[in-house]
Amino acid sequence: MRYKSCDWISGGLDFRQNSIVLCCFTYMQGYDEYELVSNYFGERINWEELFKRKRELTELQKKGQSAKFCQNCVYLEERDWYDDDTINCLIFNHWTKCNSACIYCEFGKEQEYYGKIPYYDIVPILEDMEVNGILKAVPGSFVSFGGGEPAILKNFGKIIKIVERNGFKNIRVNSSGIKYSEAIAQGLDKGIINVCISPDAGSKEKYLQIKRTDAFKKVWENIGKYVKSSNDKLNVKIKYIIIPGYNDTKEDVDDFFMQINNYHVKSVCISVEKNWAMNLKINTYCDKREKRIYELMDYFKCCAEHQDLELEIYSEGLAFEKYIKEKYLK
Ligand code: SF4
Structure with a gap:
């Protein structure tokens, strides 16, 4: 049936540390996440209950309406x-342990604390979905690893195997790139994984400032190794999150594209720092800066085009562009 909906309402799940939520985009409308299962720590899932909640949202969409958090x-x-x-789309966000300490990330800000939090094993849950015929790869299906750092996630290789044998061939792994992973390299070779690494910097100094981990050289070398392993070079995506006050000049972007060129990367992603973008609606004083960041995104796009690279704009970047267009370019 034809109607307005999204992958998440239709068949998505986002596994969190202590809940299962519908998607990770409700924040763009400024709302809390929509929990399908609260206080969840890896227990057996009551699928009937879960799908009942999802169907309520689908029925709204069929009537041409939307839940508040989905509107616009x-x-x-x-x-x-x-x-x-x-379930056709999955995001794994159930662990918080990471080997980077990015200034914009909750887990990175308090790396020691989040690194010690125990997390549930997703493997039995996936096996239960498999046995019950709930995992269903359809055209457009995908699996995404958020985290925490996937390369240090317990059973990472096993998770890949389960989703792969259930037909999922579009697996996005968001990695710091600090630890080289054989499972990622093999997935790149098979063409079922696309890895997204976000160094956010093309110089050692800026990297250290943003990531607070001395791994600039190692990360770019691992990027180079992944590019070599990949069957389709477009499956190694290198991301630049614009963090106002840190890496927001054209020189910073130029340094980044220098590294992109040095390591033969063919695909780049752009975004803006999520917390800063979310605060824009409240902080009217930063009008000038927000226009400058918008222009820097445009500059980034031009650089990508100039080097003949594939470009992806991340959800935060899309929401930011939409916000600027509505505010200034009506
Ligand atoms: S907030 Fe957006 S992505 Fe999330 S379920 Fe609603 S429409 Fe889909």
Whole structure:
């Protein structure tokens, strides 16, 4: 049936540290996450209950309405949607341990604390989904690892195997790139994984300032190794999050593209720092800066085009662009 909906309403799950939520985009509308299962720590899932909650949202969409947190979301689109109780898109965000200490990340800010938090094993849950026919890869399906750092996640290779044998061939791994992973390299070779690494800097100094980990050289070398292993070079995506006050000049962007060129990268991503972008609506004093950041995004796009690179704009970047266009370019 044709109606306006999104992958997440239709068949998505986002596993968190202590809950299962619908998606990770409700913040763009300024709302809390929509919990499908609260206080969740890896227990057996009551699928009937979970799909009942999801169906309520689907029914709204079919009537041409939306839950409040979905209204005006950039991910809503009109097309034919699968209408069964299966899961086609997954995000794993159930662990917090990371080997980087990025200034913009909750886990990075308090690396020691978050590094010690125990987390549940997702493998039995995936096996349960598999046995019950709930995991269903359809055109457009994907799996994404948020985290925490996937390369240090317990059972990372096993998780990849389960989703792979269930037909998922579009697996996004967001990695710091600090630890080289054989499982990622093999997935790149098979063409089922695309890895996204976000150094956010093209110089050692800026990297250290933003990541607070002395791994600039190692990360770019690992990027180079992943590019070599990949069957499709576009599956190694290197991201630049613009962090106002840290890496927000054209020189910073130029340094980044120098490294991109040095390591033969063919695909780049751009975004803006999420917390800063979320605060824009409250802080009207930063008008000048927000326009400058918007222009820097444009400059980044031009550099990518100039080097003939594939470009992806991340959800925070898309939401920021939408906000600026609505505010200034109506
Ligand atoms: S419409 Fe947007 S906010 Fe709603 S479930 Fe889909 S991605 Fe999430």
